[in-house]
Amino acid sequence: MEMINLAANKKIPIAAEIVENLPLSDDIYKIILNGQEAAQKAIPGQFISILCKDLVLRRPFSIANVEGESIHIIYKLKGEGTEYISQLKSGEKINFIGPFGNGFNITHQKALLVGAGVGTAPLIFLSKELTKKQIPYILAAGFQKSVDIPELNPDKDYIITEDSSSKYSGLVIDHLEEIINTHKPEKIYSCGPTPVLKYVVEIANKYNIKSELALERKFACGTGVCMGCTIHIRENNEIKNKRICKDGPVFDGGSIVW
Ligand SMILES: Cc1cc2nc3c(=O)[nH]c(=O)nc-3n(C[C@H](O)[C@H](O)[C@H](O)COP(=O)(O)OP(=O)(O)OC[C@H]3O[C@@H](n4cnc5c(N)ncnc54)[C@H](O)[C@@H]3O)c2cc1C
Ligand code: FES
Incomplete structure (x- = not known):
């Protein structure tokens, strides 16, 4: 099913280098990855889907910020997928696809x-x-x-x-x-x-x-x-x-x- 989806969405999985992966509290972490051109395309409200080791379903995470080619994700430990992500170290690779979704429609209103x-x-x-x-x-x-x-x-x-x-x-x-x-x-x-x-x-x-x-x-x-x-x-x-x-x-x- 994943091959069909990828073709339909013209998105190619990216093996992104992890820049940083640090706890912000006992169960919330922030991971920064080198998102390459995906970072430049991303708009607020969009998400990326991360492959967590051998789990069949990718896990979706909102883009929390973009700086140059870096994508920031803030994630809470929930189960197997987020536990796996929390163990990854700087310099290791993480596989993601995205950005997906429509994003916020920013208007000039307070x-x-x-x-x-x-x-x-x-x-x-x-x-x-x-x-x-x-x-x-x-x-x-x-x-x-x-x-x-x-x-x-x-x-x-x-x-x-x-x-x-x-x-x-x-x-x-x-x-x-x-x-x-x-x-x-x-x-x-x-x-x-x-x-x-x-x-x-x-x-x-x-x-x-x-x-x-x-x-x-x-x-x-x-x-x-x-x-x-x-x-x-x-x-x-x-x-x-x-x-x-x-x-x-x-x-x-x-x-x-x-
Ligand atoms: C569009 C979108 C954006 C998200 N952004 C963030 C984010 O920025 N930070 C963050 O911490 N979490 C975010 N989530 C929730 C995150 O995807 C789940 O917490 C994560 O998939 C849990 O995976 P797990 O294997 O650790 O937990 P498990 O509970 O083992 O996951 C089991 C299954 O349920 C799905 N799942 C479990 N909880 C959720 C949930 N709340 N929402 C969606 N799918 C879920 C998983 O993808 C997986 O298929 C987002 C979800 C969606 C849909
Ligand atoms: S259509 Fe499959 S999760 Fe949205």
């Missing part, structure tokens, strides 16, 4: 970026692009406990932890309305677990703000063939099946039928 856990990863890349385009933004990121992500600035960003190890405590959604009332964003970009995203859309609707969400679900093929990641999207008064891996992972928050 933005609020809402990330929960490793869902913050694509928003870091987005924040870099917004800065380049001189679009003002506020970033709010929620974690269970303290995570040392150098791209986040505690003096500027809202870093919210459930264990109260940062200035703001609780869940990121606990602070959402206060942040909206203070900063009056015109658009919300978000990524994280489904309950967080549902709440973000609810609040965005309440304040009449457009929202774009990067969805994360279990992928099988990850390239649009198996239909294993479909969701319902409202489009022109019709409910349509869309594949998160191929048609997304970014969707207009207001169009998602949860």
Whole structure:
């Protein structure tokens, strides 16, 4: 199946050299790999699919940043695949394909970026692009406990932890309305677990703000063939099946039928 997918997507696996692979907390890591031309093509909200040793299914990860030819990934230890990635050392090779997906539709509107856990990863890349385009933004990121992500600035960003190890405590959604009332964003970009995203859309609707969400679900093929990641999207008064891996992972928050 993989050969068919690769042909359909005209993507060739890249054996990328690992530049760095370091823990940011006890279960969150950051890996930087030499993504070659894939790095130059990537836009925020897109993901790459990593081959984890002999596991049949590649694991999808959002691009957390791009610097020159380097691709940054921030990942949480979950199971066999992420455990394998965490053991890799600088100088070793990692096999990935990508970038895949549509990415965020960046508009010139004051933005609020809402990330929960490793869902913050694509928003870091987005924040870099917004800065380049001189679009003002506020970033709010929620974690269970303290995570040392150098791209986040505690003096500027809202870093919210459930264990109260940062200035703001609780869940990121606990602070959402206060942040909206203070900063009056015109658009919300978000990524994280489904309950967080549902709440973000609810609040965005309440304040009449457009929202774009990067969805994360279990992928099988990850390239649009198996239909294993479909969701319902409202489009022109019709409910349509869309594949998160191929048609997304970014969707207009207001169009998602949860
Ligand atoms: C578009 C997209 C972007 C993602 N970006 C990130 C990221 O930036 N950082 C990060 O830590 N995680 C991210 N994830 C989740 C990540 O893919 C899973 O945590 C990872 O695949 C788990 O693999 P595992 O072998 O360690 O765990 P296992 O639980 O052993 O995985 C078993 C199977 O389930 C799939 N799977 C398990 N959990 C998830 C999940 N939450 N989402 C999708 N597939 C899952 C795996 O691909 C695999 O096929 C993303 C998922 C998607 C769909
Ligand atoms: S995971 Fe196969 S179509 Fe999306």
